[in-house]
Amino acid sequence: MMKALMFGWExxxxxxxxxGTASYGLTKGMAMQPDMQITxxxxxxxxxxxxxxxxxxxxxxxxxxxxxxxxxxxNHRIGSVMHPDEYFWLRNGIKYDxxxxxxxxxxxxxxxxRYPDNLMEEISNYEAVASxxxxxxxxxxxxxxxxxxxxxxxxxxxxxxxxxxxHVHATDxxxxxxQVNPTVYGIEKRGMDVADHIMTVSELTRRIVIEKxxxxxxxxxxxxxxxxxxxxxxxxxxxxxxxxxxxxLGRITMQKGPEYFVEAAHRVLQKTKGVRFVMAGSGDMxxxxxxxxxxxxxxxxxHFTGFLKGRQVHEMxxxxxxxxxxxxxxxxxxxxxxxxxxxxxxxxxxxxxxAEILTHAxxxxxxxxxxxxxxxxxxVKNPAIYKSLRELGRxxxxxxxxYDAGLKVRAIYDSVL
Amino acid sequence: xxxxxxxxxxxxxxxxxxxxxxxxGQDHYYYDDFQTEDRIRRVVEQSYLTANRTIAEMIRSSxxxxxxxxxxxxxxxxxxxxxxxEVIDNFKELSKTGSVEFLAEPYAHSLASVFDANxxxxxxxxxxxxxxxxxxxxxxxxxxxxLIYSDEIGELVSKMGYKSMLIDEAKHxxxxxxxxxVYRHAYNPKLKLLVRNHKLSDDIAFRFANLSLTxxxxxxWIAALPAEENVINLGMGYEVFGITQPAHTGIFEFLKALPYxxxxxxxxxxxxxxxxxxxxxxxxxxxxxPISWVGNDKDLTPWTGNDLQQEALTKLYAVSERVxxxxxxxxxxxxxxxxxxxxxxYMSHKDPYGTNYETAYxxxxxxxxxxxxFLERVDAQYPTNIDNExxxxxxxxxxxxxxxxxxxxxxxxKLKTKAxxxx
Numbered sequence: 146m147m148k149a150l151m152f153g154w155e156x157x158x159x160x161x162x163x164x165g166t167a168s169y170g171l172t173k174g175m176a177m178q179p180d181m182q183i184t185x186x187x188x189x190x191x192x193x194x195x196x197x198x199x200x201x202x203x204x205x206x207x208x209x210x211x212x213x214x215x216x217x218x219x220n221h222r223i224g225s226v227m228h229p230d231e232y233f234w235l236r237n238g239i240k241y242d243x244x245x246x247x248x249x250x251x252x253x254x255x256x257x258x259r260y261p262d263n264l265m266e267e268i269s270n271y272e273a274v275a276s277x278x279x280x281x282x283x284x285x286x287x288x289x290x291x292x293x294x295x296x297x298x299x300x301x302x303x304x305x306x307x308x309x310x311x312h313v314h315a316t317d318x319x320x321x322x323x324q325v326n327p328t329v330y331g332i333e334k335r336g337m338d339v340a341d342h343i344m345t346v347s348e349l350t351r352r353i354v355i356e357k358x359x360x361x362x363x364x365x366x367x368x369x370x371x372x373x374x375x376x377x378x379x380x381x382x383x384x385x386x387x388x389x390x391x392x393x394l395g396r397i398t399m400q401k402g403p404e405y406f407v408e409a410a411h412r413v414l415q416k417t418k419g420v421r422f423v424m425a426g427s428g429d430m431x432x433x434x435x436x437x438x439x440x441x442x443x444x445x446x447x448h449f450t451g452f453l454k455g456r457q458v459h460e461m462x463x464x465x466x467x468x469x470x471x472x473x474x475x476x477x478x479x480x481x482x483x484x485x486x487x488x489x490x491x492x493x494x495x496x497x498x499x500a501e502i503l504t505h506a507x508x509x510x511x512x513x514x515x516x517x518x519x520x521x522x523x524x525v526k527n528p529a530i531y532k533s534l535r536e537l538g539r540x541x542x543x544x545x546x547x548y549d550a551g552l553k554v555r556a557i558y559d560s561v562l
Numbered sequence: 563x564x565x566x567x568x569x570x571x572x573x574x575x576x577x578x579x580x581x582x583x584x585x586x587g588q589d590h591y592y593y594d595d596f597q598t599e600d601r602i603r604r605v606v607e608q609s610y611l612t613a614n615r616t617i618a619e620m621i622r623s624s625x626x627x628x629x630x631x632x633x634x635x636x637x638x639x640x641x642x643x644x645x646x647x648e649v650i651d652n653f654k655e656l657s658k659t660g661s662v663e664f665l666a667e668p669y670a671h672s673l674a675s676v677f678d679a680n681x682x683x684x685x686x687x688x689x690x691x692x693x694x695x696x697x698x699x700x701x702x703x704x705x706x707x708x709l710i711y712s713d714e715i716g717e718l719v720s721k722m723g724y725k726s727m728l729i730d731e732a733k734h735x736x737x738x739x740x741x742x743x744v745y746r747h748a749y750n751p752k753l754k755l756l757v758r759n760h761k762l763s764d765d766i767a768f769r770f771a772n773l774s775l776t777x778x779x780x781x782x783w784i785a786a787l788p789a790e791e792n793v794i795n796l797g798m799g800y801e802v803f804g805i806t807q808p809a810h811t812g813i814f815e816f817l818k819a820l821p822y823x824x825x826x827x828x829x830x831x832x833x834x835x836x837x838x839x840x841x842x843x844x845x846x847x848x849x850x851x852p853i854s855w856v857g858n859d860k861d862l863t864p865w866t867g868n869d870l871q872q873e874a875l876t877k878l879y880a881v882s883e884r885v886x887x888x889x890x891x892x893x894x895x896x897x898x899x900x901x902x903x904x905x906x907x908y909m910s911h912k913d914p915y916g917t918n919y920e921t922a923y924x925x926x927x928x929x930x931x932x933x934x935x936f937l938e939r940v941d942a943q944y945p946t947n948i949d950n951e952x953x954x955x956x957x958x959x960x961x962x963x964x965x966x967x968x969x970x971x972x973x974x975x976k977l978k979t980k981a982x983x984x985x
Contacts, residue, residue: 412584415584416583416584416586504911504921505911505923507921507923507924507927508920508921515582516582518582518583518584519582519583519927519931520923520927522583523583523923523926523927523930523931526583527873527930529869529870529872529873529874529926530870530873530923530926530927530930532869533868533869533870533923534923537911
């Protein structure tokens with residue numbers, strides 16, 4: 146039996162970014178190994194998480210300061226998400242004085258579980274929770290997802306002496322386009338230095354970890370992400386319409402390269418009729434993009450939808466003839482895989498981690514608007530390439546399974562134990 | 563008596579330049595001359611020159627007993643003429659020795675034999691003319707692009723007057739039969755078939771260095787074959803000498819030592835035309851669907867296996883008749899160059915041998931942009947909204963009108979001279 150203690154930050158259904166989706170997929174894939182037992186810690190569960198294949202512990206329900214409470218009161222307060230016996234048992238794991246931290250009547254910390262302004266404080270509070278869990282829980286290995294949880298993982302390793310593997314879903318180099326925040330870099334670097342092994346979601350990220358964080362290449366392994374099969378995939382249909390639709394979907398930020406999409410659209414529209422472009426999502430560059438579209442004089446063919454969520458995302462993808470992700474730096478990038486699941490051909494930048502595992506997608510440099518325009522033109526004008534990308538792409542994505550990624554992670558566990 | 567029939571293939575495609583969709587209708591030049599020249603010079607310097615020198619010496623020192631044949635595509639000949647005329651001179655010299663035969667093949671190294679019988683015949687004729695013009699003799703043996711062969715293609719080849727044809731050893735065609743005999747076409751006894759010995763050919767082409775092969779060992783293997791097997795056909799790309807197997811592996815020394823060891827074992831070197839003239843076939847071979855010399859399956863999938871390739875080929879060959887009505891020379895030339903099988907090979911997801919594109923999709927997008935421009939040019943001459951029959955009728959009328967006018971003019975002349983005399 147392999148018992149893994151994982152520290153995460155998000156878990157579906159309440160997610161803010163790709164981290165939650167990846168955490169869910171990976172743990173679900175790993176749980177298919179019969180001798181795998183996963184305890185997944187997140188700052189603040191909502192109680193509606195799927196716990197059928199792992200156990201979720203909410204850091205906000207773990208006492209870090211000893212408070213005397215009676216069973217019924219605890220049951221009344223947190224009984225819906227944690228059994229009172231578990232609370233009392235965890236309380237025995239308090240070995241340090243954390244009274245400097247503000248705690249509630251149960252001795253627990255109120256986590257937001259989001260990305261608040263006092264994020265650094267939440268990260269260090271998460272460490273305190275990790276210390277209690279490390280003393281009290283029974284586990285073989287510690288697995289930390291992304292930099293927010295590295296300090297917790299490191300502390301748990303120091304207390305328990307159990308090996309630590311960290312999972313790099315992104316680095317600050319991707320988020321900041323090179324303008325790294327020194328505090329964040331410090332946390333990331335320390336986590337990597339202490340870890341017994343580092344997993345990255347792509348070769349691209351692996352190289353950053355080796356080159357920018359000075360890690361020994363032998364200690365860094367790539368485990369590409371996969372994609373969960375869509376249970377209701379057939380419910381997403383494509384309405385027949387006169388114009389072809391080319392879609393950008395994601396946060397409209399510098400990292401995602403939205404301006405290259407607008408320029409490529411301009412190129413295509415100079416030569417062709419019957420194509421419309423959609424920019425779905427929101428972000429700090431949205432207004433600048435609206436300006437750019439107006440300046441290029443293509444506003445009649447270029448549409449903004451605002452933020453989409455849940456089912457709307459897949460509906461938008463399924464209605465599109467082309468999905469495009471011109472990211473400047475994307476550690477993995479799950480959305481092209483989601484587009485391909487619903488049969489939409491994808492154009493992705495070579496600076497995306499997912500480009501490493503996809504054959505049936507068009508790859509261009511993010512800055513190469515000519516190549517991007519050329520690819521858009523080909524797909525909307527030529528049914529043969531559309532059909533190839535649609536059919537072979539769907540088949541390809543359906544064969545990228547979390548179970549396989551889980552096996553790779555397991556092999557890494559085995560190697561450090 | 564054991565006979566060895568050596569033949570070498572030379573082909574290099576014209577590389578297409580990066581051609582974006584917004585250039586369609588604007589730019590009618592499709593080739594990357596720099597890349598093409600760079601490639602041809604590299605292969606000439608590392609392979610062809612040394613190989614030609616070696617073969618010339620082998621012929622000389624064996625008193626003409628070493629013989630081999632070449633199949634050089636029209637596309638490659640054009641490039642050699644332009645970028646490496648010294649190689650053409652070499653071949654002319656070799657041709658004079660009488661120990662070298664040049665084979666006919668479709669001029670553009672195309673798949674026309676599969677998609678368009680008329681175009682196939684036309685290309686074979688242009689190629690044969692070109693060979694005659696350069697080397698003074700019309701070819702009589704045939705080597706199809708990538709050794710593609712089927713009963714149907716064999717029939718076409720025979721109709722064009724070729725007596726023998728080279729094909730590859732495909733398991734499903736050969737069955738238990740040995741490649742080391744002369745065979746004949748399934749139902750046309752006039753066409754004799756020489757089957758490439760797949761294992762021995764590839765031992766040289768792909769496994770030479772790994773096997774640490776020596777001429778003595780290699781000839782030893784041939785000598786050890788059953789005595790009644792009378793011809794060993796060894797076919798490979800000419801660039802095997804110097805590129806696939808670089809000079810430092812000793813490939814040229816190996817080649818040079820072959821005649822000595824072969825003659826020591828009383829073996830002959832033969833040319834396809836001479837040899838098949840003298841020998842009666844032992845049996846027929848039947849290949850209802852086309853075979854080629856590529857891969858384990860030896861079929862057409864490397865060029866026609868996916869939707870992209872099918873689409874490109876269909877669109878290309880749909881205008882065949884129209885293009886051949888054109889008198890526009892640049893258009894005619896582009897038509898040939900766009901037919902190179904290489905363009906379609908690069909669109910293969912699994913086996914894009916020799917590609918300069920990053921992916922099959924990239925190859926397809928670029929090719930289709932070029933083709934779109936080409937089709938527009940064809941359309942400008944002969945609009946596609948007129949169907950082929952109608953077009954032929956119109957052309958006939960025009961041609962007849964010309965003749966008619968000519969006749970009438972002649973008559974006028976005659977009458978005038980008559981009138982002149984009369985006065």
